[in-house]
Amino acid sequence: MLNALQTIKEQAAQALAQAGDPKLLDELRVKYLGKKGELTAILKQMGKLSAEERPKVGAFANEVRASIEALIDEKAASIKAEMQSKKLEAEKIDVTMPGKAAPIGKPHPLTKVLDEVKEIFLGMGFSIAEGPEVELDYYNFEALNIPKNHPARDTQDTFYISDNVLLRTQTSPVQIRTMEKQKPPIHVIAPGRVYRSDAVDATHSPLFHQIEGLVVDKGVTMADLKGTLELFVKRLYGEESVVRFRPHHFPFTEPSAELDVQCFACKGEGCRLCKGEGWIEILGCGMVHPKVLSICGIDPEEYSGFAFGMGLERIVMRRYNISDMRLFYENDVRFLNQF
């Protein structure tokens, strides 16, 4: 009987080794292990055995069953794996075929860079203030220490609505409106559209964007102005940027300065990009004129502040090597899609 079991084991192993599909595997399972299978048939004859032989044969029979079961499982797993790999092989695709495009819109380049500037100042604790574009002469000029007939008015050719109302020529009126509304400490930037009656060409537009900044608090110094704007320039243009502050004049700041950044192309040697100067002007700034603080009802003996203003278009043009400002307002999709 032990021999018969041994034969079953060997035959089963042989048959399984050759089995190639799950259906055959099922048949083999029934043939050897089923209720009417070969192993069961042998076990049914166990009663004929002596008391000594029975446990031996029983044990061997269990061993044979276990080994056949193991072989079947193993074979089932390998058949499954083989079938899956065949299926996967058949499903192979050319992954270099183009993707199914999901459309994505682009920000206007002015918005893209402005967002970056806003993030930098938000990170430094500034909020974003807004003001009207159609503005009173008072806010655009008078309150900024630029009275009627002041020569500084000539540098900003103004569109007038009436004697008293104009299109703002700068974002600086937002300084006044902010100080009228809010008591110090004040940390704001005010980006927006400004208007000057310049005919359109590659570097002029009657409408462009400025970003104004204002800080007013107790004990604000010109050193703070330098530190803040240097940090801004390094964030915008990179840590290695070299800047300089040079004296300038604005009626509403005193002392006033312009901030230049060393020419990226020639590192200060002078080249075509910087018109031989080695430096590129980025923004105007200064300590808020005590007269302006007083006009806004802030005591200049108690508070001091600084302000700055920069042109967005020029920053964007430099950033992307755009040489013609008109592209911003023409909005050709071949231009817009590049940002």
Added chain:
Amino acid sequence: MNLSIRWLQDYVDIGHVSPRAFAEKMTMSGSKVEGYEIEGSEIRNVVVGKLLSVDPHPNAEKLVICKVDVGSGEPIQICTGAHNVKAGDIVPVALDNSDLPGGKHIRKGKLRGEESNGMLCSLGELGLTQHDFPYADEDGIFLLEEPDVQLGQDIQSALGLNDTCVEFEITSNRPDCLSVTGLAREAALTFDVPLNLPKPVVKNTVDDIHNYLSVEVTAPDLCPRYVARMVKNIKIEPSPRWMRERLRASGVRPINNIVDITNYVMLEYGQPMHAFDHKFVEGGKIVVRRANEGETIVTLDGVERTLSPEMLTIADAKKPSAVAGVMGGEYSGIVDDTNMIVFESACFNGPSVRTTAKKLGMRTEASGRFEKQLDPATCIPAVERACELVELLGAGEVIGGMIDVDNADRTERRIPLDPAWINRFIGIEVPVEKMQEILTRLECRIDGGDVIPPSFRLDLEHKADISEEIARFYGYDKIPSTAIRGVANGSYTDKQKFDRSIHAILRAQGLSEISTYSFISPKYYDKIGLPADSSYRNCVVISNPLGEDTSVMRTTTVPSMLEVLSRNYNNRNKAASLYEIGTVYLPREDQELPEETPFITLGAYGNDLDFFSLKGIVETLLNGLGIEGYEFTACSTHPTYHPGRCAVISIGDATLGMIGEVHPAVCENYEIGTRVYLASLSEAVMFAHVAPEKGYTPLPRFPASTRDLALLCEDALPVAELEKAIRGAVGTILEHVSLFDVYRGSQVAEGKKSVAYSLTLRADDRTLTDEEADAAVKRVLKALKTMGVEIRS
């Protein structure tokens, strides 16, 4: 302001400073240098030569052969086509391998078989004009008449072409720096060298001015000071070379000795001077008065100008001879037979000069200076300097005496010197002694605790102004850089966050942002089909526009979008999907300033887009922003849109915006040959209707039942009404309703459509029974029946 360095050297010794270092340091102390030019730097290897012989060229009638001594032994041979040369002439010679202005390079060669070892130069070839050397012939070779030139000497030194011209950008608060002496003062402090400003002295005078002239100022508010001196026996001739050179380096054209003297003094002292012929001063009397209404004058440029009473004139007994501070009259100018002249050195009210110049449309060098408000104290040294130069040049005899009508305000300005405040304000620690030194060298007086600025520094008024003087000579670059202190609270406002979400949602749906002008042409309202009485035509009008196209502030952003779509279409771009968040400007009855409110405009063509693509984008935008309960209602009356493909978007009682296909007539106006889809939404209305943030709804615990309905209704019935009826009839257990099919055609009757909905029903607290679901459907059918809608069998 162009500055001659040689001229500057008269007052400060900066010989050791290179032009580049000069430019950099002056810039950093507040006098911005725009650039500098070293005269003659484009010229190389051009020397003084003497023509030894001039012979005809054997092979060319128009050429001559010259033997030229260039100071180096053997004479050289040069061919020239010029005919004004003869043996003995001294000429500029460009040798072999030399450079001339404009990048011209000279090499030796053969001209018609004869050797030519260079070129004889004309004025023009050296970059000069007859104004620089009045005796020279413009058409031929420049025949030098300069004394003391050596053969072989570089032409630059022979002609005095060795100055450096520095161009400054002087800010409007510093008219004193529009002068050689003003910049010398700044340079002395910048380079820490002594300043030497000699006082002009007139040595000999004849006669007395009062025998010839009297001056009356009837408008002292507009003319704080009027100073006059006279010169007789004038000899009009060219100025000497040194003066011409300095004028040239300063960008001023030499004319004749008297005119040149007035320009020279203006450049040196910053004080505009006017010289006029005494014989045209009728009655020997100058009256400085306001113009009479309608009075006319022909100015030096030959144009007749009509004056008005707010303008100041320099008149004689009868008529105006000059517009004060702006321009002289034509007839009173210096002519060749002028014998006796008056030098006027006056100070006028700045704003008045500015207004006059602007009204007459004639900005001149003088008016540009006067309008910045000059110092009355400079009138005297300036006129003295002019007379000194007359003597020096031998241009005439200075008449004794001076007329000085002085109404200037001499009130001293005292500004407290507060070193602690200054140090705190700037963030530095400069000792008081250093501050005093800087201020003293700027010619401020320190008196007790006060700073008294010099009369020419009208810009110094406040201690902040004093702090700037300290800061710029201490060095802006030496001020430390510190971080701002205190609690900063930077964040976007809710409105700004809302704005950012709009950008993000629209871009994620494939729309790109545009940026357009805020001003448009009033004709654009016609282009978008608005009727003549449309309220949109009531807009903010610019009184001095650049042109009609940019003359009114827009009340709608639609034309801007259509303009951009048209440009893209006509640039042959196949498709465009764009948006803009743009402001419109709406006049208000009761206020001076208009309401400025942002609109979101979407515009698109191409890409198989249709009305529903754009509607989907708008819905996604509104849903994404948390705006609920909006409705689209058909609108057939808006002239910009296709009458059958346009909807008003509303929320409650408020109108959110419009959406539709653009009317073909409007497309035609914009030369767009395809269907265009457009939507315009009020950001303010949207922002006002953002639903408040809600708590979370637990995930459903009970299963849903679904029911599909196929309905038959009039084709004209908007499906929105069906949906509204379904929602109303089912009630709270309606989780979702979706339209999944609309059919018109042979299977349904003419004028009808079949509409299929799928309803998802669910209760929060129990599993719905089939009976409940069927009952809901029954309610729906009953409700729809009243609208004439049947179930399709």
